[in-house]
Amino acid sequence: MAQRSDFLELDCQLTQDGVVVVSHDKNLSRQSGVNRDMDSLDFKDLPLYKEELEVYFSPGQFAQGSDRRMVCLEDVFRRFPRMPMSVEIKEDNEELINKVADLVRHFDRNEITIWASVNGSVMNKCRAANPEMPFSFTIGRAFWMVLFYYLGLLPFASIPERFFLCFLPTIINRTYFPFSCSGLNQLAAVVTKWLLMRKSLIHHLQQRGVQAGMRCGGSERRTLEKVAQAQAGSLCTSVKEPGLQPGGREAFEGLKQSRDLIQLNPGLQRQQWAGWTSWLMGRALHSQDVGVVFWCLNEESDFEVAYGLGAVGVMTDYPTALRCYLDNHGGAALAS
Numbered sequence: 001m002a003q004r005s006d007f008l009e010l011d012c013q014l015t016q017d018g019v020v021v022v023s024h025d026k027n028l029s030r031q032s033g034v035n036r037d038m039d040s041l042d043f044k045d046l047p048l049y050k051e052e053l054e055v056y057f058s059p060g061q062f063a064q065g066s067d068r069r070m071v072c073l074e075d076v077f078r079r080f081p082r083m084p085m086s087v088e089i090k091e092d093n094e095e096l097i098n099k100v101a102d103l104v105r106h107f108d109r110n111e112i113t114i115w116a117s118v119n120g121s122v123m124n125k126c127r128a129a130n131p132e133m134p135f136s137f138t139i140g141r142a143f144w145m146v147l148f149y150y151l152g153l154l155p156f157a158s159i160p161e162r163f164f165l166c167f168l169p170t171i172i173n174r175t176y177f178p179f180s181c182s183g184l185n186q187l188a189a190v191v192t193k194w195l196l197m198r199k200s201l202i203h204h205l206q207q208r209g210v211q212a213g214m215r216c217g218g219s220e221r222r223t224l225e226k227v228a229q230a231q232a233g234s235l236c237t238s239v240k241e242p243g244l245q246p247g248g249r250e251a252f253e254g255l256k257q258s259r260d261l262i263q264l265n266p267g268l269q270r271q272q273w274a275g276w277t278s279w280l281m282g283r284a285l286h287s288q289d290v291g292v293v294f295w296c297l298n299e300e301s302d303f304e305v306a307y308g309l310g311a312v313g314v315m316t317d318y319p320t321a322l323r324c325y326l327d328n329h330g331g332a333a334l335a336s
Helices: 073-079 094-106 120-129 139-151 169-175 182-196 199-207 218-240 249-254 266-270 275-283 300-308 319-335
Strands: 008-014 020-022 085-089 113-116 163-167 291-295
Touching: 008 073, 008 094, 020 073, 020 094, 073 094, 085 094, 094 120, 113 120, 113 163, 120 139, 139 163, 139 199, 163 169, 169 182, 169 300, 199 291, 300 319
Parallel strands: 008 085, 085 113, 163 291
Antiparallel strands: 008 020
């Protein structure tokens, strides 16, 4: 918050007594050294975090803090009532989903809290529990989105999602290893980088309108669109207007629309997989934004790659480093 972050990304788990806790892991071993699952303990019995905790996407780097207690989602909402947040649901747990949805409603956060999940069936339950919240792509939806992009059909596909939270492939070999074989890791990085790291794809998503699946009335829809547009442009705009304070519906409504920062470059269109794909895509662009955010980037070189591709923001474990990068480069550099 001190570094003027535009939103917080959270993972949630449920304790035995039904408290929603902000935690990436269900099992507490990595975080606390206690080999117990979160749902086997009451909230009051949760162990403290380790005195030094290795940063997940920066192996060999350790974080320290004076307050080692685990925190419940309700306290986070209460302490930062107007701070936009992305809440990821990792497991198919209807009680957890419903409790998160109820907390969002209770704190009047429907417009500034994003559903996130990699699982399509889980996302469907999230949307049913609180359809007023914007939501991000699942892995399955992202796969179809990329396939339609290369087939030239993406301009005609409905995109109800408002955010595309995507990893940067180059961090696979450096900080996260999904395969035991180094060769497979390198291959995965090369293939995913070739498929996903397309400026025209990112620009297309940022300029696509919400076509269907938005289950709300006209006034609510306009409010959601306005907030999502401002969300998409918040990082760029906050650099151009350093006096702007982060968080809050009022701050969002004061932000400039991001479409003045994002232009589809004809030169980039010619580099597309096929000319007719570019032609169709260029004809189908709309004014509404789908924000593209890369995670979890902790080095300046990664910031440069993400913003060079046209992303509206990045998620990081080191907000101080990101803020220094943004201050040093300015809004014009990011917009380019």
